[in-house]
Amino acid sequence: xxxxxxxxxxxxxxxxxxxxxxxxxxxxxxxxxxxxxxxxxxxxxxxxxxxxxxxxxxxxxxxxxxxxxxxxxxxxxxxxxxxxxxxxxxxxxxxxxxxxxxxxxxxxxxxxx
Amino acid sequence: xxxxxxxxxxxxxxxxxxxxxxxxxxxxxxxxxxxxxxxxxxxxxxxxxxxxxxxxxxxxxxxxxxxxxxxxxxxxxxxxxxxxxxxxxxxxxxxxxxxxxxxxxxxxxxx
Numbered sequence: 001x002x003x004x005x006x007x008x009x010x011x012x013x014x015x016x017x018x019x020x021x022x023x024x025x026x027x028x029x030x031x032x033x034x035x036x037x038x039x040x041x042x043x044x045x046x047x048x049x050x051x052x053x054x055x056x057x058x059x060x061x062x063x064x065x066x067x068x069x070x071x072x073x074x075x076x077x078x079x080x081x082x083x084x085x086x087x088x089x090x091x092x093x094x095x096x097x098x099x100x101x102x103x104x105x106x107x108x109x110x111x112x113x
Numbered sequence: 114x115x116x117x118x119x120x121x122x123x124x125x126x127x128x129x130x131x132x133x134x135x136x137x138x139x140x141x142x143x144x145x146x147x148x149x150x151x152x153x154x155x156x157x158x159x160x161x162x163x164x165x166x167x168x169x170x171x172x173x174x175x176x177x178x179x180x181x182x183x184x185x186x187x188x189x190x191x192x193x194x195x196x197x198x199x200x201x202x203x204x205x206x207x208x209x210x211x212x213x214x215x216x217x218x219x220x221x222x223x224x
Contacts (some may be wrong), residue, residue, distance in 0.1 A: 013145075033212065042216035043156075043200065050209040051117050058211065090155060100144070104155035 003027070006091050006105040013112050019078040021108050023091030031094045032074035033102070034058075034066065036087040043090065049074055081112045115139035117215035121199050124221045125191055133186045133218045141206030147175050147186045148200040150217065155182050156200055157185065188220070196222045 007022035016086050023032065033048040033059075045058030047066040063085060067075045074093075078085055088109050094102040116138040125131040135146070143161040148156035162168055162177035162184060174187040188195055198217040204210050 019120075031209070040216065041114075043202075043214040044210060045213065048209070048211055056209065056211075059213075092212075094212075099210065100161045101158045102146070103158070104210055106155050107153075 002091060004091055004093050004103050004105040006089075006108050007035070009106060010107050011110045013078075013081050013110065015112055017078075017081050017112075019081050019112075021076040021078075021089055021091075021110070022075070023074045023093075023105055024072050025074075025103070026072065027093065027095070027103070028071065029067040029093040029095045029103075030069065030071075031096070031099065031102075033092040033094075034064075034074065034076045035090045035092065036060070037090055037107075038087050046076065048068060081110075083112050086110060086112045115203065115205065115213045117201060117203055117213060119203075119215040119218045121216070122221070124223060127191055127193060127222055129191050129223050131188045131191060131220060132146040133188070133220065135184045135186075135201030135215055136180050137184070137201070137203050137215075139203050139205060139213065140180075142179065142203060143174075143206045143210060144184075144204040145177055145184050146202040146204065146212070147173075147184075148202060150198045150200060152197075154183070159199075191222050193222050196198075196220060 033045045035043040049068040067079045091105040147159040150156040160175040201215040
């Protein structure tokens with residue numbers, strides 16, 4: 001079974017804290033994605049990576065950065081958390097350029113207070 | 114840029130058939146996905162279309178017309194467990210085949 005695992009299901013952080021969200025996949029997938037999901041807005045792409053050490057901005061990268069030092073791990077970093085970053089964060093992975101399926105992690109519900 | 118539209122909500126009766134529409138305006142279309150997402154859970158893959166026509170998979174079918182920028186997901190013999198949000202997503206040629214999602218269509222199945 002394909003597995004995409006996010007490090008935390010729920011997180012509560014204070015404004016201004018540096019926050020790390022970790023995602024690990026066990027299927028040797030080249031592509032990894034970070035989305036946030038908000039009511040009425042759907043899934044919005046923050047960053048994605050198609051190879052180790054490669055990253056590309058998605059639609060809403062402001063306030064976020066990412067790291068991909070190993071193929072199986074893709075980290076999302078909130079440099080200085082703000083209340084408007086309270087959201088559900090979803091990680092996904094897929095194989096190659098012509099992928100026909102992307103697999104999602106269970107999500108991290110982040111609350112910034 | 115891209116624009117992917119879905120109706121926000123629909124209600125249907127158990128045992129019925131429901132059609133969920135998705136229209137898209139994107140540059141570099143390279144395939145369309147449908148995902149199901151139950152409340153509080155991760156999206157799970159349902160179907161994928163890259164060529165025009167109908168793909169059938171058990172109770173679920175998905176149709177694509179690339180010339181019209183249109184797809185639908187058909188759910189037959191609705192069950193209570195089909196109550197979920199259904200997400201349409203387009204894979205784009207540019208940006209290394211990134212995936213862009215619509216806002217999702219919440220389907221509520223009633224007895």
